[in-house]
Amino acid sequence: MSRTRKIIYAVVMLFALFVVIGGKFPAFGRHFVAGEPPGRVVANLYRMSELERFREEIPVRPPAPEGDPQQADVLTLGDSFFNSTLESPLFAQALAGRTGLKVCNLQSTSFFEPQSYPLSFLESIHYRGDKKRVLILESVELSVPGRGETYNGSFSASGNKLDALAFRVLKNSDVEYFFKNNVVVHPLLKRLKNVRFESFGVVDKSIGAYSRQPGMLFYGRDLDFAAQKRTDAMLDATADKIAELSKTLRERYHLELIYLVIPNKYSVYHDLVRDGYRYDQYIPRLCEKLTQRGVRNVDAYSLYRGSVKPGSPLLYYMSDTHYTPLGKMLLVDACARMLGAKSYRQGADF
Amino acid sequence: MNFNSIEYLLFIPLVFLCLKLGGERLRWLVLLGASFYFYLTLKHLYLLVALLAVALVSYACGLALAACASERGKRAVFWSGVAANLMVLVALKYLPFLEKNLNALCAGAGLHLAVPETRVFVSIGVSYFVFQAISYLIDLYLEVEEKPERHLGYFLLYLSFFPKLLQGPIERAGDLLPQLRAKWRFDEDNFRAGLLQFGWGMFKKAVVADRLALYVNTVYGDPHAYSGLPLLAATYLYAFQLYYDFSGYTDMALGSARMLNIRLTQNFNTPYLARSVADFWRRWHVSFSRWILDYIFKPLQMRLRDWGNLGTATALLVTFLVSGIWHGASWCFVIWGGLHGVYLAASVLYKPLQKKIHKRLGVEKSKLLARWQTAVTFHLVCFAWIFFRSATAADALYVVSHLFAGVSGVGDLLASHGNTDLAIAAGSLLVVWGVGMVRERSALGRDFHAAPAPLRIAVYLALAAGVLLFNMDSNAGFLYFNF
Numbered sequence: 001m002s003r004t005r006k007i008i009y010a011v012v013m014l015f016a017l018f019v020v021i022g023g024k025f026p027a028f029g030r031h032f033v034a035g036e037p038p039g040r041v042v043a044n045l046y047r048m049s050e051l052e053r054f055r056e057e058i059p060v061r062p063p064a065p066e067g068d069p070q071q072a073d074v075l076t077l078g079d080s081f082f083n084s085t086l087e088s089p090l091f092a093q094a095l096a097g098r099t100g101l102k103v104c105n106l107q108s109t110s111f112f113e114p115q116s117y118p119l120s121f122l123e124s125i126h127y128r129g130d131k132k133r134v135l136i137l138e139s140v141e142l143s144v145p146g147r148g149e150t151y152n153g154s155f156s157a158s159g160n161k162l163d164a165l166a167f168r169v170l171k172n173s174d175v176e177y178f179f180k181n182n183v184v185v186h187p188l189l190k191r192l193k194n195v196r197f198e199s200f201g202v203v204d205k206s207i208g209a210y211s212r213q214p215g216m217l218f219y220g221r222d223l224d225f226a227a228q229k230r231t232d233a234m235l236d237a238t239a240d241k242i243a244e245l246s247k248t249l250r251e252r253y254h255l256e257l258i259y260l261v262i263p264n265k266y267s268v269y270h271d272l273v274r275d276g277y278r279y280d281q282y283i284p285r286l287c288e289k290l291t292q293r294g295v296r297n298v299d300a301y302s303l304y305r306g307s308v309k310p311g312s313p314l315l316y317y318m319s320d321t322h323y324t325p326l327g328k329m330l331l332v333d334a335c336a337r338m339l340g341a342k343s344y345r346q347g348a349d350f
Numbered sequence: 351m352n353f354n355s356i357e358y359l360l361f362i363p364l365v366f367l368c369l370k371l372g373g374e375r376l377r378w379l380v381l382l383g384a385s386f387y388f389y390l391t392l393k394h395l396y397l398l399v400a401l402l403a404v405a406l407v408s409y410a411c412g413l414a415l416a417a418c419a420s421e422r423g424k425r426a427v428f429w430s431g432v433a434a435n436l437m438v439l440v441a442l443k444y445l446p447f448l449e450k451n452l453n454a455l456c457a458g459a460g461l462h463l464a465v466p467e468t469r470v471f472v473s474i475g476v477s478y479f480v481f482q483a484i485s486y487l488i489d490l491y492l493e494v495e496e497k498p499e500r501h502l503g504y505f506l507l508y509l510s511f512f513p514k515l516l517q518g519p520i521e522r523a524g525d526l527l528p529q530l531r532a533k534w535r536f537d538e539d540n541f542r543a544g545l546l547q548f549g550w551g552m553f554k555k556a557v558v559a560d561r562l563a564l565y566v567n568t569v570y571g572d573p574h575a576y577s578g579l580p581l582l583a584a585t586y587l588y589a590f591q592l593y594y595d596f597s598g599y600t601d602m603a604l605g606s607a608r609m610l611n612i613r614l615t616q617n618f619n620t621p622y623l624a625r626s627v628a629d630f631w632r633r634w635h636v637s638f639s640r641w642i643l644d645y646i647f648k649p650l651q652m653r654l655r656d657w658g659n660l661g662t663a664t665a666l667l668v669t670f671l672v673s674g675i676w677h678g679a680s681w682c683f684v685i686w687g688g689l690h691g692v693y694l695a696a697s698v699l700y701k702p703l704q705k706k707i708h709k710r711l712g713v714e715k716s717k718l719l720a721r722w723q724t725a726v727t728f729h730l731v732c733f734a735w736i737f738f739r740s741a742t743a744a745d746a747l748y749v750v751s752h753l754f755a756g757v758s759g760v761g762d763l764l765a766s767h768g769n770t771d772l773a774i775a776a777g778s779l780l781v782v783w784g785v786g787m788v789r790e791r792s793a794l795g796r797d798f799h800a801a802p803a804p805l806r807i808a809v810y811l812a813l814a815a816g817v818l819l820f821n822m823d824s825n826a827g828f829l830y831f832n833f
């Protein structure tokens with residue numbers, strides 16, 4: 001075997017080792033990952049697709065300091081929509097600005113998905129239900145059926161440790177991420193993805209669909225959600241679980257629940273995709289069932305669809321799954337109206 | 351960990367690195383560790399426990415068989431080992447099916463007896479290593495193999511060697527164990543041949559099979575929404591999807607093993623060119639066909655030899671019913687196996703008459719007859735695939751009864767995933783067909799490594815470009831994982 005070939009084989013083996021170490025040990029790997037531009041984030045769907053045509057960098061605000069839930073009037077708990085600071089303050093801060101109420105956003109870096117296990121999470125932070133407060137619980141639409149199953153359950157810490165161990169040793173999504181995003185492979189993969197798209201219209205598997213006018217990427221899981229048709233019986237089951245959670249929160253913590261489902265981007269803009277799945281009115285149907293069960297809620301879908309007109313400003317970023325400041329403020333206003341706060345100040349700047 | 355995943359593409363060089371660092375003495379340990387890790391990435395610990403249980407029982411029975419002097423003692427050890435292995439298979443794969451049907455039977459008979467249904471386990475790979483373990487015991491018992499494997503490490507590796515762990519080929523101890531024991535050195539010719547075979551398998555899987563799956567899954571996911579030509583088209587496409595999926599997997603398995611200097615059994619030999627169903631089974635999933643032929647059909651045929659052709663036909667029917675059940679705990683697979691049993695049994699009984707007819711017509715050596723037989727065989731196999739693919743027997747019967755109920759909708763089906771996918775699907779089918787022809791008919795195809803370097807490099811680059819540009823990016827599992 002020639003010396004050159006020996007070197008090639010050695011390089012391949014060592015590169016594989018480098019990727020595994022970089023993936024499993026982020027402290028090492030992050031030095032070799034293509035970084036974010038300072039003060040901005042790259043839109044998440046763009047990052048998945050890497051298509052230059054859809055490149056979007058979004059300014060991000062610094063995270064707000066954590067508040068004290070015991071001192072607040074309103075608590076917010078949710079997924080990335082409630083924790084997003086893309087071009088705008090946190091939802092909780094915006095709501096505080098609109099209403100003059102003390103709003104505390106519950107977040108956790110140590111608890112696995114607090115928004116999926118609100119009861120376990122409140123217990124873990126030793127929350128005292130010493131006075132009546134409002135809890136705005138948010139979930140993105142595609143996660144509602146799954147969270148309906150976990151809301152009243154408890155999160156097992158021991159299971160978490162085992163999962164963490166299994167994740168570390170056996171689950172290699174971290175290695176795969178590092179492989180795709182390291183400084184050696186990333187430029188090649190990006191070039192390949194753009195060639196595939198421009199030549200054959202092929203996009204990354206995580207992207208379900210795209211539109212050209214306006215140029216928008218849609219998350220694959222949004223489309224998977226849209227492809228499934230949900231019966232009334234299925235919605236009733238989810239509404240029952242949320243109503244049960246509402247009752248427990250009231251009895252155990254004196255918390256009045258407002259349930260907010262944020263539509264998937266595809267649900268709002270499915271008309272832009274040719275031959276796309278129709279929307280089955282999941283949110284309006286669920287909201288109606290929640291209202292029947294006495295759970296206060298915001299029908300964000302109807303609110304958004306009422307604001308979508310040809311040429312109107314977008315409610316979601318073109319290449320991100322999250323809402324724009326306009327989309328956020330529509331919901332902040334809706335929640336503020338629902339809170340009926342005395343100090344609600346229409347049009348307050350933030 | 352799938353062969354068509356980034357994980358696996360990193361895993362292989364790391365196995366080589368460990369082999370290099372471990373040296374000859376630790377080779378078996380490196381391969382065993384790699385195989386266990388490979389299996390554990392499925393994240394079902396009980397699968398590894400089952401593998402270890404089957405291995406330990408078979409290893410102990412193998413030693414006991416060698417130590418036993420009396421025929422009676424040997425028989426007891428042999429049947430105990432086979433029964434223990436089958437129990438593992440039944441517990442992981444068939445228990446829910448048996449319980450469900452027992453409950454249905456009791457309910458039908460008006461008995462108030464409800465067996466609590468156990469959970470459904472993932473059983474990827476179990477059928478394969480259990481069959482391998484049983485073949486090891488049978489070969490020892492019948493003295494096809496003279497000595498048992500005394501090194502537990504090598505025996506574990508024989509059952510768990512990662513390239514063939516999940517979907518075979520089902521290897522005989524006599525073929526694989528000596529290769530595992532042989533002195534290892536890096537052989538560049540084998541490495542390059544293995545790499546090319548792996549890449550070709552990847553093309554078949556990620557470009558051809560996964561793209562055909564778009565159309566097949568659309569129809570077979572909801573067959574009642576279709577009728578006529580779309581059902582027919584989806585059935586033909588499924589025949590090719592399954593072939594390129596499974597033979598793609600096998601190429602990747604054989605390629606991986608060959609990179610490590612180990613030759614596994616060729617599992618496919620252009621099965622859709624078979625001239626009879628018996629010929630099809632000599633070309634399709636060859637390691638499995640040999641297994642059922644050697645260990646089920648032949649002993650049965652011997653027992654029924656007094657019945658003449660009827661005995662052979664009965665043995666074939668029973669063998670293929672077992673084959674159907676092996677493929678999965680569902681009535682669809684039982685019917686599929688039964689159909690193949692009926693095809694083969696009928697051909698045994700019909701063969702003398704067939705010979706007379708061909709002789710009378712003077713067409714014994716006619717090319718037209720050969721093509722006609724190939725076409726008939728292909729359609730018989732496709733008909734059986736309907737039961738193999740359908741989710742339920744009711745779906746399969748719907749498909750069968752509506753295959754010729756109109757022609758509308760096929761255009762919509764083909765256009766449903768866009769013109770690009772349709773064009774790539776058609777183009778890639780042409781490519782695999784063309785390559786098959788070249789490999790079959792030209793000396794260059796049979797010994798590609800003798801080709802001039804520029805041609806080889808061009809083929810490598812074309813293959814890499816084909817996979818990178820046209821792969822479905824779906825990381826979809828292989829169809830035969832289910833069995």
